[in-house]
Every structure is written in C-alpha cells, then in structure tokens.
Amino acid sequence: MQATLEAQIRENVMKWGADLVGFASVDRFERYPPENRPAYAQSSARTVVVLALQMVDPLLDLWLHVPPTSGAGRSPTGRAFEDEILRAISYRLALDMYKRKIEAKVLPYGPSAKNDQKGFIYLKEAGVLAGLGVIGKNNLLITPDFGPRIRLRAIAISEDLPPSPMITENPWCTDCDQCIQACPVNALDGGKYDQGRCLTSPFHQRQLSPGAQLWCTRCTCVCPVGSRVPCDDTLKIQPAFNE
Ligand code: B12
Ligand code: SF4
Numbered sequence: 001m002q003a004t005l006e007a008q009i010r011e012n013v014m015k016w017g018a019d020l021v022g023f024a025s026v027d028r029f030e031r032y033p034p035e036n037r038p039a040y041a042q043s044s045a046r047t048v049v050v051l052a053l054q055m056v057d058p059l060l061d062l063w064l065h066v067p068p069t070s071g072a073g074r075s076p077t078g079r080a081f082e083d084e085i086l087r088a089i090s091y092r093l094a095l096d097m098y099k100r101k102i103e104a105k106v107l108p109y110g111p112s113a114k115n116d117q118k119g120f121i122y123l124k125e126a127g128v129l130a131g132l133g134v135i136g137k138n139n140l141l142i143t144p145d146f147g148p149r150i151r152l153r154a155i156a157i158s159e160d161l162p163p164s165p166m167i168t169e170n171p172w173c174t175d176c177d178q179c180i181q182a183c184p185v186n187a188l189d190g191g192k193y194d195q196g197r198c199l200t201s202p203f204h205q206r207q208l209s210p211g212a213q214l215w216c217t218r219c220t221c222v223c224p225v226g227s228r229v230p231c232d233d234t235l236k237i238q239p240a241f242n243e
C-alpha cells in the first residue's frame, strides 16, 4: 500500500535532516492579518508544513552576514547557519512537491526592509498551530523533544493534509522560572516579553569574525524541557573582531 502524502513528507524531511515536522491547515492562520497568512505568499496554499531543526551547538546559531544575504528565501539582513540548513531542506521539499504537481512555496523568513511586515508568517506560532509545541515563559516555542532549542521554517503546499493535533497543555512552565532568571536584561520579567529590553542584551551580536555574529541564547539554553546537549553559549574563546 502506498504511504499517504503526509507520511511521505514526514519521512523525506526527516531523512534530509529535519528533527521535527508538523502540519497546519491554512484556516488555523485566520487569526493573523491577511499579510501574515500563508495565502499572502501563495494563494493556492492549503497546508503549512512546519520544520524544526534542533540546535545541537550554540555555534550553529551563528548569524552570517557575508554576501549573498538575500534572494531565494534568505533574509536580507543575514541568516543563521541553522536557517541555511532548514532552507536547503525546505527547497528540497518544494522541488519534491513540484514533481508531484503540487504547488509549494517556501514561506519568507521574516520582515524585510523592502516588504516591511508583509508576506512572512510568525514561525513560533506556526509551530504551535502545527502541533510542535507551546509558547513558554521564554516567549519561544518549546517542544517536548528539544525544548526551545530549535529553529523553524515553513512551506505552504496546495494540498489538504490532516492537520497535526495541537498541544494545549503546558505542564513545564508552571513551577519553573529558569529562563526569567537567566535573562541578563530582565526581558522576561512579569510574564511578558519585552523586545526593547531583549535587544539591549550584551550577548546579542557578539562578533566572532567579520561575517559572523552570535546572538543571545540564554533563555533557550537554560530551559530544562527536552533532550539536552551541552548548551553553554558563553564561548570561552576571545572574540577577535570586537572594536
Ligand atoms: C523579529 C524576530 C526577533 C527580534 C524581535 C523578537 C520579538 N519577539 O519581537 C529579536 C531580534 C529581538 C529576536 C530575538 C530572538 N529570537 Co527571533 N525572530 C524574529 C522573527 C524574524 C519574527 C518574530 C515576530 O515578530 N513575532 C511576532 C511577535 C508578535 O511575537 P512575540 O511578541 O514574540 O510573541 C507572541 C506570540 O508568542 C503570541 N502567543 C503566545 N502564546 C500563543 C499561543 C498561540 C496558540 C498563538 C497562536 C500565539 C501565542 O503572543 C506573544 C505576544 O504577542 C522570527 C522568525 C519568524 N518569521 O517568525 C524569529 C524567531 C522567533 N526568533 C528565534 C530565536 C531563536 C530568537 C532568539 C533566541 C535569538 C537567537 N539566538 O536567534 C531571541 C529570543 C527572544 C525571545 N525570548 O523571544 C526563533 C524562535 C525559535 C523558538 N524556539 O521559538 C525564530 C522563530 C526564528 C527561527 N528561524 O526559528 N527575534
Ligand atoms: S525555562 Fe522553565 S519557565 Fe522557561 S520556558 Fe523553559 S520550562 Fe518554561
């Protein structure tokens, strides 16, 4: 018996390197403004396939600013090394869909200077809607398998697939505040994420080479949820390129 399309997608993306995959029907995105729904980027979209890659080493979280940083789904301001891995898996999936005569679009990663807030989807929320996890006190998608130590990417396809059941309970955060305590600038105090404060973290944009910066990952490293590999992002090496 031939495996369902859902099972084939699951098997393929895991074989190509994804660590988690979930499916969300486009109607689950109706809570967002039209310009942040999958149909804005692809009018035939029926299902959003959300992929996650485990952050196995904080160094893989490096942001790359060497050219080319735009085009073919890249962010014009740079992209994390892990995002590049996910990008490759996503385009491979899109190509596979094309061979099956299914329309597919790798959804834009984030807001761009040109497009402002239009055309991209909120990936953490897409992860929730595709059943990968819940939003934790650290304001991130936490998954049972890897906690928040993941990065995400999404592909819209023109086929209806059974949506993954959403996780509705968050048993992990109730008696925990490790992320709140670990944040160097108290950006998670009071149960609400403060983007302005987060951006003042001295651990953002640590310049490790002319083309690579490491962003703060404190609130992801400390989270006890999911399987852990050593997640010390303090990097005992001396940054060579700070002024
Ligand atoms: C812009 C951006 C930033 C900006 C601003 C972040 C912000 N939240 O405003 C800055 C540079 C500060 C930043 C920092 C970080 N980011 Co960032 N960022 C993004 C980006 C491009 C857009 C995020 C956005 O604007 N979201 C919309 C706003 C409204 O959401 P929000 O305020 O954060 O949270 C709302 C929701 O969670 C919602 N909500 C709460 N519960 C529920 C439940 C349901 C059911 C739903 C639907 C919604 C919902 O309510 C919250 C308040 O309105 C995304 C990629 C993308 N396309 O999504 C990555 C992304 C969110 N970032 C990511 C990461 C990893 C980080 C950092 C750890 C830095 C790093 N090392 O890369 C920190 C973490 C900060 C934190 N604790 O939130 C990952 C998150 C992975 C994960 N596990 O969730 C993403 C998804 C990128 C990726 N490729 O995977 N980021
Ligand atoms: S560190 Fe604790 S409170 Fe923060 S997201 Fe993880 S489980 Fe929730």
Ligand code: SF4
Pocket: 182, 183, 184, 185, 186, 187, 188, 197, 198, 199, 201, 216, 217, 218, 219, 220
């Ligand atoms: S990324 Fe760093 S500064 Fe921002 S909320 Fe997390 S721990 Fe705090």
